[in-house]
Amino acid sequence: MMTSLVGQHVDALDTPALLIDRKVLLGNIEVIGASLRKLGTAWRPHAKAHKSPSIAHLLLEAGAHGITCAKTSEAEIYAASGIRDILIANQVVGPIKTRRLAQLARQADIAVAVDCLENALEHDAAAAEAGTSPRLVIEINSGMNRAGIDPGDDTVELAKRIVALKHVRFGGVMTWEGHTTTVVDPAAREQAIHDSLAPVLESVLAIQDAGIDVPIVSCGGTGTFRTTAGIEGVTEVQAGGGIFGDQIYRALGVPVQPALSLLVTVTSRPAPDRVIIDAGRKSLDPTAALPEVQGLSNVQSMSFSAEHGIINLSAPTADVRIGDRLQLLIGYSDQAVHLHEQFFVLDGNTVSSVWPTWARGRLQ
Template structure:
């Protein structure tokens, strides 16, 4: 298969770039002396997860129980379901456990902790549960110093459940863009999660695992004393948001969308593509960053960016490629109908989610089709 034989739009993985990204993260984690548990929600692809495991990753993180089921079927057994558990989902978690999956759940409130423990006791099972810690006010979790942390820990230590550890995600790192700021947040993330673990242990509760992570803080961390594992996901592909954060270069982005020029509005300086927001997603994560890429950065087929151009607009199936400066009234001659381009995405997770398969391209130009999981 060649690029010319792929119907557009299509999601392409640059395998050499992906492998360099995997090696970079794993080497950094090995140097810091911690286990690495990749978040496979970015790719939702067995071949990608296997490459991460082969490089040294231990276990995986998932964002849906369907991912857990599909990756378990594919041979992954050490799985963290990193979204707060609710009672209605416990039967699926039970089925995974009884099938042999080493599934870990998370909770950040007493109601969920009690529901997990009660369900476990009712079915003669013990669920391993980690408490989610809020170290940056970004989203979910218990603050490290809150009194209810101990109450949740005790609820998970009375049969039906077992307190396995604590975890946190410094998602506010996506809002930063300097090495010093990222390093400071990485330390805040580490210190907060370790403090929560120490409080639980001081209360006589077990807390074996201290799990931290986001792609920016994982790469910015200078030491991880007290941490047992790190989680990160988007690093495997990177994207334009991460490029603005400063943890990668454009040449590191391993996911792109293959698209075709289907027309022009020459007076406006537009080239019309067959990749709209259904192909790229509606994620405009770079809009508030230092460089706004619109809906994506156009590139030639060899991955070289078309400097001064962006996917400036998008309808459902139409993308508008335009100059970021003065309108390019010669764009029809520069990019004639039928021209194929690559578009680098703002958010690799969101763009990947638009496709049932990836087309993975090797350095020699060989292309393989890799299936992608989807749904909940």
């Protein structure tokens, strides 16, 4: 931990260093939170991007009623920090994993996604052994064609079978309509979201018609929540990464600003039109979205090897020198944060906090 840097100027940081602009971060949280409050939909932000209990608690203070995780090991970190309402939005399969989750249910009110009876039975057996009662949430395929049971009769039957189990609780349903974010036209994207969620919500009504309560209907990431949260029947959204104002979300029209950046040092100027920096793929993964270089208007292209970033300029310049520092606005936080041990939180140019990313590397 580098808490000794608190109170110092940003220039005291070694590079690469992952920075959060506190004012912008809080502004983004308020934008998302205010939108959801207006629509009357609960917020269960996904924690897979930020990896930080400090941020998770900040979101709870801002009105979130729980969090979403990707893995049981992530959930363990957040439960240890005092968070109690946690949804693991993935299938947790096999005796090693289900026993681990059942034990975690001693510390927190855990919900976990299932999409078949076999997995539900595994959880029931593990819960019986541990003496706990985790919630099972049925993941429904809304068109992304990743995990998830088909909507309709199959979903209703699975809900009935879960309700009949003795050691788990039926928690509701979830889906992720992520495929709709590839629709470029905003109006067509909005319609695609409605079309994707319609069969899911019809399944919810069918489950309720069978006399089964559906407490959770969880959908919506940052790229879709402004539409999803306004659809009748949706109880909560999982939008989380948008708090950083990633470029991929701003490109979808989400009204957030960039709060996350990588401070880097120029290490070489081998040509007047090329800048080499000390951050490569071990500092950020540009696969989903390239970062944006602040203060350089003539960037033509960027590429990354393991330890180096290469910035090619459209015209020669002597303005950037070896030892200068640049800030790269992160394109997609999911593919950067997990590579760093902490965030350096800035108020202006002063380091005001250091927030560890305790949940990084938690892959099980």
